[in-house]
Amino acid sequence: MKDIAINENYVRLGKVRSVIRDLFEYGNAVRAREGADKVFDFSLGNPCVPPPEELNAVLRELIETCDPVTLHGYTSAQGAENVRRAVADYINSNFGDNVTADTVYMTCGAAAAIVITLCALCNPGDEVITFSPCFPEYGVFAGQAGAKLVAVPAKEGTFAPDIDALQNALGAKTKAVLINSPNIPAGVVYSEEEVSRLCAALRAHSQKLGRPVWLVSDEPYRELVYGDTKVPYAMNFYDDSIVCYSFSKSLSVPGERIGYVAVNRRAAREEDVYAAVCGAGRALGYVCAPSLFQQAAARLLGKTSDVSVYAANRDRLADILRGCGFEAVTPRGAFYLFVKSPEPSAAAFSERAKSYGLLLVPGDGFGCKGYVRIAYCVSPQTVERSAPAFAALAKSYGLPRI
Amino acid sequence: MKDIAINENYVRLGKVRSVIRDLFEYGNAVRAREGADKVFDFSLGNPCVPPPEELNAVLRELIETCDPVTLHGYTSAQGAENVRRAVADYINSNFGDNVTADTVYMTCGAAAAIVITLCALCNPGDEVITFSPCFPEYGVFAGQAGAKLVAVPAKEGTFAPDIDALQNALGAKTKAVLINSPNIPAGVVYSEEEVSRLCAALRAHSQKLGRPVWLVSDEPYRELVYGDTKVPYAMNFYDDSIVCYSFSKSLSVPGERIGYVAVNRRAAREEDVYAAVCGAGRALGYVCAPSLFQQAAARLLGKTSDVSVYAANRDRLADILRGCGFEAVTPRGAFYLFVKSPEPSAAAFSERAKSYGLLLVPGDGFGCKGYVRIAYCVSPQTVERSAPAFAALAKSYGLPRI
Numbered sequence: 001m002k003d004i005a006i007n008e009n010y011v012r013l014g015k016v017r018s019v020i021r022d023l024f025e026y027g028n029a030v031r032a033r034e035g036a037d038k039v040f041d042f043s044l045g046n047p048c049v050p051p052p053e054e055l056n057a058v059l060r061e062l063i064e065t066c067d068p069v070t071l072h073g074y075t076s077a078q079g080a081e082n083v084r085r086a087v088a089d090y091i092n093s094n095f096g097d098n099v100t101a102d103t104v105y106m107t108c109g110a111a112a113a114i115v116i117t118l119c120a121l122c123n124p125g126d127e128v129i130t131f132s133p134c135f136p137e138y139g140v141f142a143g144q145a146g147a148k149l150v151a152v153p154a155k156e157g158t159f160a161p162d163i164d165a166l167q168n169a170l171g172a173k174t175k176a177v178l179i180n181s182p183n184i185p186a187g188v189v190y191s192e193e194e195v196s197r198l199c200a201a202l203r204a205h206s207q208k209l210g211r212p213v214w215l216v217s218d219e220p221y222r223e224l225v226y227g228d229t230k231v232p233y234a235m236n237f238y239d240d241s242i243v244c245y246s247f248s249k250s251l252s253v254p255g256e257r258i259g260y261v262a263v264n265r266r267a268a269r270e271e272d273v274y275a276a277v278c279g280a281g282r283a284l285g286y287v288c289a290p291s292l293f294q295q296a297a298a299r300l301l302g303k304t305s306d307v308s309v310y311a312a313n314r315d316r317l318a319d320i321l322r323g324c325g326f327e328a329v330t331p332r333g334a335f336y337l338f339v340k341s342p343e344p345s346a347a348a349f350s351e352r353a354k355s356y357g358l359l360l361v362p363g364d365g366f367g368c369k370g371y372v373r374i375a376y377c378v379s380p381q382t383v384e385r386s387a388p389a390f391a392a393l394a395k396s397y398g399l400p401r402i
Numbered sequence: 403m404k405d406i407a408i409n410e411n412y413v414r415l416g417k418v419r420s421v422i423r424d425l426f427e428y429g430n431a432v433r434a435r436e437g438a439d440k441v442f443d444f445s446l447g448n449p450c451v452p453p454p455e456e457l458n459a460v461l462r463e464l465i466e467t468c469d470p471v472t473l474h475g476y477t478s479a480q481g482a483e484n485v486r487r488a489v490a491d492y493i494n495s496n497f498g499d500n501v502t503a504d505t506v507y508m509t510c511g512a513a514a515a516i517v518i519t520l521c522a523l524c525n526p527g528d529e530v531i532t533f534s535p536c537f538p539e540y541g542v543f544a545g546q547a548g549a550k551l552v553a554v555p556a557k558e559g560t561f562a563p564d565i566d567a568l569q570n571a572l573g574a575k576t577k578a579v580l581i582n583s584p585n586i587p588a589g590v591v592y593s594e595e596e597v598s599r600l601c602a603a604l605r606a607h608s609q610k611l612g613r614p615v616w617l618v619s620d621e622p623y624r625e626l627v628y629g630d631t632k633v634p635y636a637m638n639f640y641d642d643s644i645v646c647y648s649f650s651k652s653l654s655v656p657g658e659r660i661g662y663v664a665v666n667r668r669a670a671r672e673e674d675v676y677a678a679v680c681g682a683g684r685a686l687g688y689v690c691a692p693s694l695f696q697q698a699a700a701r702l703l704g705k706t707s708d709v710s711v712y713a714a715n716r717d718r719l720a721d722i723l724r725g726c727g728f729e730a731v732t733p734r735g736a737f738y739l740f741v742k743s744p745e746p747s748a749a750a751f752s753e754r755a756k757s758y759g760l761l762l763v764p765g766d767g768f769g770c771k772g773y774v775r776i777a778y779c780v781s782p783q784t785v786e787r788s789a790p791a792f793a794a795l796a797k798s799y800g801l802p803r804i
Contacts, residue, residue, distance in 0.1 A: 014681030072655040115687035144685040253474040255693025279416030283546040285517035291657025
């Protein structure tokens, strides 16, 4: 029995050690051995702020007042009608009249939303363009759809989208452009002008190709923005657009797997695109999104966890880092800081940081060398207590204190 | 913009009208127009029996006593460790020492479990054999894995698995055999002897090919059996086996999307197969199964809804049908009766039944012509009230009353 062929591609995918997971487990080991105060774990993007107060009340009410057979029963494959209507009403009253209940498809979180959307749009050989640094799984999801992910580097230093570079990357095989604002791992929020320019480029290229280049907007961090930052709504700028959303970060419920795909009702072949979303969902085994959390999410639209905790962490951590001489762009959204490594190898920097108890993720996995990602969705106490460790780390590199 | 190519395969899949859904919607329309007592809806396999009493208590306890950040946070991709351990312990104490926490992968229900498993095992061009009649989505799921579903007809009349026919169908391309006991749509439960013979055939063929032919056992109806019926545990009969399970039917929570894949710890390349399951889950966007219901399911292992309601429905309905002259095999499990159509076209029979208010699903979609499926997961009152309608329908065909 030598030739026991299973799907080796999936074996490989399942065996790849995640750098993030490795750091997290290292942290657990140190915590167990030396105490929780010996490690400052900035590795995971798991929200630390509890869900909004209302969540428990909503869950209790649903459990206590609804017929359990209906509450826990199958909804239609695309999601319960009342839930899709609530989501559509919320989008239309807050962002623009872009969707209907019949262009919204409830999903098991944003990962499902992106895989389903890319499968619906792509055929083998297609290309999907994104800006790097980006979420590492984009490549895996595009691959599942038979497409190739083409990463266009964002602008050095600011990580703003480089629209000129995007224009150069658009080609005959480009099926879609996948954007993420607020962005993993740099916390960049695209401005209205940037989105406008990007959409103008897509429009021109679509014209040239004689078919739409789709804009897919992955926006699980939409509500996690700071100061007076506004996140432009992609659908208002471009008809052939699809939004992938998750309630994971806004409601701090990433484990509950609830999100949606929303197709712009003005998109080309809108009905067919929505049908393809339904068809892809069906083939991938996403029969209906979890029913209790469909109903809970519909009742909590617009509510968020206490974002001010992340805002305070961001400000304090940016101060700490700059004070010790590190270079970092202050993020306008999400809960990540992307910090320049003081030596060429981010892996070596991350390794040295570990010896100070600091768990920082090398940026290579996000498609950007020479940086580390700091996930500051931690307690304010962890941020505060980490200051001497960052100072010592900076000193070990001889960085100038400011 | 003529050539607006999206994925036409998924467009088609998303647009296919479901016969079951059509019947269900027809029923809703009649109910609205003429009253709920004018229609006997046996179309949908949605459990009518409420979840076990304990479910609400468990959900309340989890919501009220657990840290919400942990309870609703990401678990590891394969599921929370305590949940996988509980599932493994349950399987091992009830069926045999076949799994460990590290061979169990929590999924969003059985659909996800099957897609993930077939993707993990198959490569393009592979064949997956099943017995027909079968769950219509098997073909879609195999297609997603790049494989072709080969349906071997079960024995005419009894719908028992035809092992001789299976042996003839086993070939060079056979990657796996997918069984479902208790079975949709006929309620057949495979006997120990049948499973033994089937596994002997797989063993011989594996030997011949020099690689394992995998046995995938889809068993969401395991607990829904009647009288002293026992459901043999596939893993006890064959090492290269994988069980796909869902809590949807046992706990009456089909909308909550909670189930698992369990890989036999004695399987060839067991670690790689489990890695492939993890890799497929990752690529398909199944990051972690819904976290609240992971914990709830772990606390309710072995509990079921009140199966006696289905048992009573089965007995009464079998009496009613046979009394009017219909031919039906009494199911030993699940909540479906597969009834012979008194005319060659099951679609025509289903159409005529509608005029008596009876919604019965033609069996063609299950891969078996000349039968209809009756889902008796309805209230006992519906069964009782349907008796005159069945009698009138039978009379219209001139069937002999018994």
